[in-house]
Amino acid sequence: MRVRGMRDVLPGEARRWRDVESAMVDVLDRFAYQEVRLPMLETVELFSRGVGEATDIVEKEMYCLTDRDGQAMALRPEGTAGCARALDENGMLYNQTQRVFYRGPMFRYERPQKGRYRQFHQIGVEAFGLSGPDIDAELIQLGCELWRALGIAGEVRLELNSIGSPAARAAFREALIGWLEPRKASLDPDSRRRLATNPLRILDSKSEETRRALDNGPAFKDYLDDASSEHYAGLKALLAELDIDYVENPRLVRGLDYYTRSVFEWTTDRLGAQGAICAGGRYDGLVELLGGRATPAAGFAIGVERVVLLHDAVHGVSPEVPADVYCCVLQPGLHGAALAAVQRLRRMAPALRFRVHAGGGKLKNQLKRADRSGARWALLFGEAEIREGLAALKDLRGSAEQERLRLADVAARLNGRRAAKE
RNA sequence: GUGGACGUAGCUCAGCCGGUAGAGCUCCGGGUUGUGGUCCCGGCGGUCGUGGGUUCGAACCCCAUCGUCCACCCCA
Secondary structure, eight states: OOOTTOOOOOHHHHHHHHHHHHHHHHHHHHTTOEEOOOOSEEEHHHHIIIIITTSHHHHHOOEEEEOTTSOEEEEOSOSHHHHHHHHHHTTTTTTOOEEEEEEEEEEOOOOOBTTBOSEEEEEEEEEESOOSHHHHHHHHHHHHHHHHHHTOGGGOEEEEEEOOOHHHHHHHHHHHHHHHGGGGGGSOHHHHHHHHHOGGGGGGOOOHHHHHHHTTSOOGGGTOOHHHHHHHHHHHHHHHHTTOOOEEOTTOOOSSTTOEEEEEEEEOSSSTTOOEEEEEEEOTTHHHHTTSOOOOEEEEEEEHHHHHHHHHHHHOOOOOOOOSEEEEESSGGGHHHHHHHHHHHHHHOTTSOEEEOOSOOOHHHHHHHHHHHTOSEEEEEOHHHHHHTEEEEEESSSOOOOEEEEHHHHHHHHTTHHHHHO
């Protein structure tokens, strides 16, 4: 029985995952970001300190377990804290900058929904040691390039905000509480509860009444500290220069405590309620919070499931064709000779995918399987062919006549054809 | 955690007012020897999500439970 919220990714979809991921990794590579591979298991403390004790993620969504020595561990619910920990512990943040990315599963105990699973996958991108808005702009530019590479750029929109310094946020928080306390009656129940626990989160409530109660209330931009304000203006100027469209969303807040200053999110309306495919921002306080030396940093995380979903919605899905050439063996005794011949062909035509029929059966049945597999060609090995070092090449998709060719000629005929087909 | 819809063959689904299940696709075999796709014939395949209840009788009605999907919440 499959565990709730877990997903099996089967051949066709796995292929698309690989295509989507490799397209993104390729872009990251060209931006000179370096890959790191990080553990899925960390201490609970890393997340309660880094992500924040009062966040939903830490409060009620972590998969916790106790190690044999009594240590409280958690399956990582996000990647940034672990990445900061890893780079800091390995001395990579001392007087230097780092631009890295990582990918892999994250775990959150949530109610599963389309585009939201208990094990989900992220590609995280982080830049450490850079405090100016130029790196924020680079990260956003990188995001744009990712969507362009996947052909989904037209389906996403960038939302932007600045949540300022911790001190500015504290001041705004007080003002917000002061404004909402007398209007408590018109808030939805969730927001009323948050007034005490996490008032900033009330800003992105979807309740009509709550949104009305916020009208004419304190605006965060009036509380933004000068340095953050300048940083934000700098970022917007850079985005304008880069011709990157964005929508300012003063109600965009992050669910994780470590964010400061710039926050951004790419959303799409083609995925229903789970519209955020990528989100991030600056987190200047995180490294210090984890016990390192104060280090400015910024980054974002991509929801791989959602990006694949969006990619599929835009481009459609076609059944996977696992092989280009399906090789049939006419007599059971020829199987060894056929396997050897096909292996020589694989070396001569490395771009092509060869599948050799296994399990015996009549030629009729083997050709039927060749056809069903979607392969473009069938290659037949009979007694006569093996004896003479030949193979019969049959075009399953065109009208060309079947030909008996030497193996080298088969390779020459097929090589380079796969790309031409697509 | 809250609300709603839905769980019937491997897949997509039908099944009327309660009378103990069907189709299409897939798969396997056949339509004579080493030639696929189309067509024809045959076959495999279901404790109707699970457990209770009502009834002479439940896929169908009721309750519970699990699961899926959608929305809220939260987030990637």
